[in-house]
Amino acid sequence: MLPAQRAHRFFELSSEPLVVLSTDGQLLEANAAWSRLVGWPVEALRHQGYRHFVHPDDADVMDTRLQSLALGGHAELACRWRCLDGSWKSLSWSLATAPGEDALYCVVRPLVAAPAVEEALLRSEQNFRRLIDTAPEGIFVHRDSRFLYVNPTLLKALGYGNASELIGQPIWCIVHPDDLDIVRQRVRTAVGGDLAPLREIRYLRKDGTSYDAESVGIPVEFDGEKAVVVMSRDITERKRAQTQLLQNDRMVLAGTLAAGVGHEINNPLTYVMANLASAMESMGKLGGELARDMPDGPGVADWRSTLRETEGLLAEALEGATRVRNIVRDLKFISRQDEERREAVDVREPLDFSLNMASSALRHRARLIKKYEPVPPVYADASRLGQVFLNLLVNAAQAIPDDGSGDHHITVWVRLTPSGRVAVDVSDSGTGIPPNVLPRIFDPFFTTKPVGQGTGLGLSICDSLIRNLGGDITVRSEVGRGTTFTVHLPVAVENAHPVERPLPAPKDSAERRGHVLVIDDEPPVGRSLARILGTAHRVTVVGSGEEALAALNSGTAFDAVFCDLMMPGISGMDVYERVRESSPELSQRFIFITGGSYTTRARQFLERVPNRQIEKPFDVGLIHQFLGEVLGAR
Incomplete structure (x- = not known):
């Protein structure tokens, strides 16, 4: 019986998909079951080489198996076969040959994975999709520069409600215009099969605003074709x-500079x-003497006019010097060098x-209006x-x-709200x-100012500082x-009653005379205090900690000591500690002079x-008040 006749009879007896191949790979015959399996009519397959239908990655395996069957026997293999609709179907082949015949008889079945394997693959795919969908990073896949x-x-980051708004759209719609050239180059790199490395890119939101993101592009295969994730x-x-x-570092640097400059100015x-105060006092006395002792005349009138001038x-x-002093004192609010207090x-x-x-x-620009009502204290850091x-x-x-109109005003209103919080307008x-800008003014980096005139951090930092204190800004x-x-700020718990500003204590007019030691490493400061x-009083001035200890140990009785806190060598703190050990009663009569520059030790010491403590430049009234209190207590 001829091979073709035998094949035809074989096909009639079997309901499974059957194929007859020549040893050189030609399709000689196939049955209707095979035609239904792959979708090709038998006439289209007959006398075609199998390489026209087998997946390129599987063709070499097929060649090897066919060659091994040239001398007879049987073999099993799996390959992917191209169906009429262009899809690929995985098939299991059982091939056998008879001695002396130039044909291979093949039984073909769909290659179906075991149910457990299918379920595992399905679970793996679902888990992977869930992982991607819930990842904290933004992820997208594109092919031909369009979203897949x-x-x-x-x-969420871009402000879109549904993926359908982006799928199929060009990826350039989410790129800031200034970064388009960079992104196009990165896309070419990834499409070419190389990694587009991590880089900062500005992404464009749906509302036209942008945000900064670190982005990496990876070439992948997606749905069987090349793409980029x-x-x-x-x-x-x-x-x-x-x-x-960085701003905090700058503030620390500014604070250090402010403290040092303040000390050097003070x-x-x-x-x-x-x-200046002594000169004015002397001029006043001289004017009084001229008025009392010299008769009126042209020369005397000129002297009096000159004195008044x-x-x-x-x-x-x-x-002017007082204004400089007030500015230096204001520097205290930015010269804090320690933790928030x-x-x-x-x-x-x-x-x-x-x-x-x-x-x-x-x-x-404007006229200032101040409306200060009595309010309780708040628990806060004054510098913040x-x-x-x-x-x-x-x-x-x-x-x-x-515009120089002069009609504008800025009003500052301090009040207590009905809810019991302190409010500052x-x-x-x-x-x-504008209404479209108002909701975003506290967002970090948001600013309407031109480039170089604002970072967009001021109001954001203010909002953060006030919220940290338990308050809010509206x-x-x-x-x-x-x-x-x-x-709005919550009041301090320990005192919820409105307080008025304290009035300065009256100067004691009946000040007791005493022997005062002045310790300051700046000779002009010591001489000025001595003149005051x-x-x-009888005043002794020394210019260092070493001289101060020598004077205090000399046996001279001092009724009060004005001591500069910060001095090279033996500081005022060192002098105080040594006196406190040897003469505790005298240490209580120390009045410290500070110039505004504090080390951590000095701050903790004070x-x-x-x-008592006096800041430079001196308040003359406070000097006499403190000295009177010390001498009176003694």
């Missing part, structure tokens, strides 16, 4: 934290102010500091409050047009904030009518000791 897949994390991570919060840390300013010049100089604070004090610091920005108020005041000044009559604004920021005290 976008995970929920990226959709992109993973990105929003780094807005990280950049905000880094910027805030020393010469101390004797400048003291000498000189007194006026000295008064102006003293006023919370205490009961009257909000009007850091508010006044902020008004002084912002005065140059305010005075030329000063930073917040200063930012709000500067923003208020910048919101007012610089900073209101301006400026341009106002804003009301109307375009063309101005803006009001309101800071010398009219009523917090620990109960002694």
Whole structure:
């Protein structure tokens, strides 16, 4: 019987898909079951080489098996066969040959994975999809620069509600225009089969705003074809934290500089102010003597006019020096070099500091209106409050047009709310904030100012500082009518009653005379203090800690000691500690002089000791008051 006749009979007896191949790979015959399995009509397959239908990756295996059967026997193999619709079907082949015949008889069945394997693959696919869908990073897949897949994390970051809004769209729609050239180059790299390395890219949200993200592109196979998967991570919060840390470092540096500059200014300013005050006092006495002892005449009138003019010049100089002193004292609010320190604070004090610091920005743009009502103290760090108020005041000044109209105002209102919280309003009559901008003014890095004129961090930091204190900042604004920021703060628990500003204590007019030791490493400061005290007291001045210890150990009885805190070598703190060991009663009569520059040890020392403290430049009234208290107590 011929091979073709035998095959035909074989096909009639079997219901399974059957194929007859020649040893060189030609399809000689196939039955209807085979035709139904692969979708090809038998006529289209007959006398075609199997390589036209077998997947290229499986063709070599097929060749090897056919060659091994040339001498007879049987074999099993699996391969993927191209169906009429272009899809690939995995088939299991059982091939056999008879000796002396140039044909292979094949039984073909669909290759079906075991149920357990299918379930495992399905679970693996589901788990992988769930992992991608819930990943904290934004992930999308693109081919031909169009979206194939976008995970929920990226959709949320971009402001889209559904993936269908992006699938099929060009990926350029989420790239900031300034970064398009960079991204196009990265896409070419990934499509070419190389990794597009981690890089910072600005992504464009649906509403037109942008955010910074770190992005990496990886070439992959997706649905059987080449594609690129992109993973990105929003780094807005990280950049905000880094910027805030940098800002904190700058503030520490500014604080260190402010403290050092303040100390260096205070020393010469101390004797400048003291000498001006002494000169004015002398001029006043001289004028009184001229009026009493010299008869009126042309020459005397000229002398009196000159004296009055000189007194006026000295008064102006003293006023200018006083303003410098107040500026230096204001530097205390930014010269804190330690951790945040919370205490009961009257909000009007850091508010006044902020008004002084912002005065140059305010005075030329608007009229300042202050409405201070009695309020209880709040539990806060005064320097942090000063930073917040200063930012709000500067923003208020910048919101007012610089048109020279003189009709604008900035109002600062301190009050107690019905809910029992302290409220501080900073209101301006400026341009106002548009409604579409208002909800975002506290967002990090959001700013409407031109490039180089704002970081978008000021209000964000203010909001963070106030919330950290248990309060909040609210804003009301109307375009063309101005803006009001309101800071709400909880009152200090230990004292919830309104307090008034303390009045300075009256100077004791009946001051007892005594022997006073002045210790200061700046000779002009020591001489100035000696001139202030010398009219009523015996004063000894020394210029170092070593000289001070020698004077205190000499047997001379001192009734009071004015001691500079910070001196080279043996400091004022060292002098005090040695005296406290040898003469505790005398150590209680130390009055410390500070110039505003504190080490950690100095700050802790001043917090620990109960002694009186005077800041440079001197307040003459306070010097006499403290000395009177010390001498009176003795």
